[in-house]
Amino acid sequence: MEISHYISGQAVAGKRQKTGPVFNPSTGAKLYDLDYGDATLVDQATQAAQVAGKAWAQTSQAKRLQVIFKMRELVIAHTEEIAKITGLEHGKTIADAKGELSRGLEALEYATNAAQVSKGEFSLNVGGGIDVYSFRQPVGVVGCIAPFNFPVMVPLMMASMAIACGNAVIVKPSEKVPGAAFFLSDLWKEAGLPDGVWNIVNGDKQVVDAILQHPGIPAISFVGSTGVGEYIYHQGSAFNKRVAAYTGGKNHMVVMPDADLEAAASAFVSAAYGSSSQRCMAISLLLPVGRETAERLIELVVPKIKSLRLGAYDDNDADFGAVISADAKQVIEASLETALKDGASLLVDGRSHGVNSDGFYVGASLLDNVTTSMEMYKKEVFGPVRAIVRVGSLDEAIAVTNSHEYGNGAVIYTGSGNAAQRFVTEVKAGMLGVNVAVPVPVGHHNFGGLRRSKFGDAHMFGPDAARFYTDLKTVSQRWPEISGFDTLSMAFPSNS
Ligand code: NAD
Helix, strand or coil, X not given: CCCCEEECCEEECCCCCCEEEEEECCCCEEEEEEECXXXXXXXXXXXXXXXXXXXHHHCCHHHHHHHHHHHHHHHHHCHHHHHHHHHHHHCCCHHHHHHHHHHHHHHHHHHCCHHHHCCCEEEEEEECCEEEEEEEEECCEEEEECCCCCCCHHHHXXXXXXXXXXXXXXXXXXXXXXXXXXXXXXXXXXXXXXXXXXEECCCCHHHHHHHHHCCCCCEEEXXXXXXXXXXXXXXXXXXXXXXXXXXXXXXXXXXCCCCCHHHHHHHHHHHHHHHHHXXXXXXXXXEEECHHHHHHHHHHHHHHHHCCCECCCCCCCCCECCCCCXXXXXXXXXXXXXXXXXXXXXXXXXXXXXXXXXXXXXXXXEEECXXXXXXXXXCCCCCCEEEECCECCHHHHHHHHHHCCEECEEEEECCCHHHHHHHHHHCCCCEEEECCCCCXXXXXXXXXXXXXXXXXXXXXXXXXXXXXXXXEEEEEEECCCCCCCCCCCCCCCCCC
8 A cells, every 4th residue: 555645535646855764663664755745735635625625514414424424334344454554554463453443433433423412502582582593513624633653543533523523624644654544545435525525644743834824724633742732732823723732641540558459450551551551541650559559569560561472563462562663762761761860660671571673662661669750750751661659648649640740641449439539539630540540531521631631622532522623603683573673772782
């Protein structure tokens, strides 16, 4: 499959003035050079999207939603190919890639409710025979800027509701993993989506900046790192655009002494190291409450982590795969060294993972005695180096969790309803888990963090997505039986 841009229902090769390599992280081999678009290509895609989007917005809701239903069937039918492309370019195992795809499908399934979640309101005879109603219309063209760690789920989550609500989209996949989103293009076409409603412009910052600046793109959804998300939010806002940006996380998992420690240990290992920890909702930090809880948990988690098997994306026995790039590997490994210099102790040393390959493999490491002043605590490490921060009480656990700049997810394992209740009400994170280690909400609940894990007050996934991808208009109308209903009055209109 040749990966290129996709505009007006066709693959567009690009000028090849600027390209970037796409790797197979499992082997370290370069797969191909991806053409990077520019402002001219973004303009071409926007013009196509504006024309197609206008017609799509006028298409009946029933017809639009039939396309979403059909797309769901096609994605299911092509699960194997999509999972393979995802694993090949990302490094995650096929099983993990299929799990990712199933969450993308949830977004498609939820988007079939677009008619319900985007419908308006009506008030009869608010005064003087006037009725007031509100309705929602698609914003037009939406720019969707995606991260590398969910090559298919995030583009699907962003586009499903946007398209179902009658918009056209310009997707900018991560330049590291453009294949899976590109594969969706033919499926959308086969599902009956008119040409120009789904477009892809590949590339880097140059393309993102062109999307930010283009007057024909009024709304932008972004998922990625905090620095970039903050930039996109502020730049987009400066151009008076609607921006929702979901950004980095450092998810704390508190384990109380009354928790089922065996369950908590298993949950921690899978939530912390799955997908090489390259998930925004991965558990980064384990906070056992009390010395005994800490010692017991360490006894339980260490052998489990040591038994994890690293391998290529298509190795059915692998628990997790390589990280995305040689640069990422270096950054993750350096974070471990810094933590050790800062005084952390090492419980599991992933540096000796034993995989003999040029792939970007990083073994699972676990640090102990990490404190909130250490870089290991403060910075998001997007790879399998995880840390224990020991705390003495629930109060301290909540205070530590709230001291972090991020508030994406936070989790408590406990047998106490009271502790759980305090945790979910007092912790400032957008997605909370009680005895659930990866509390990614189902498609019909809003997804999104708080604090510096999210910029912009709108949610782009879940019920609020329908509001993000539409403009609200409110009409006050009167249909009098006789003429002469307006008389001159300079007072502000009142309904009394
Ligand atoms: P990234 O910020 O490097 O890239 C995201 C997108 O922004 C890509 O399409 C990239 O091309 C573009 N980009 C990169 N640098 C840019 C710049 N300087 N100017 C403009 N655009 C730029 O993120 P990533 O490494 O691809 O993804 C990992 C990050 O995403 C992690 O921080 C992770 O926590 C976060 N993430 C968050 C969520 C969430 O829901 N909160 C979900 C998934 C990933």
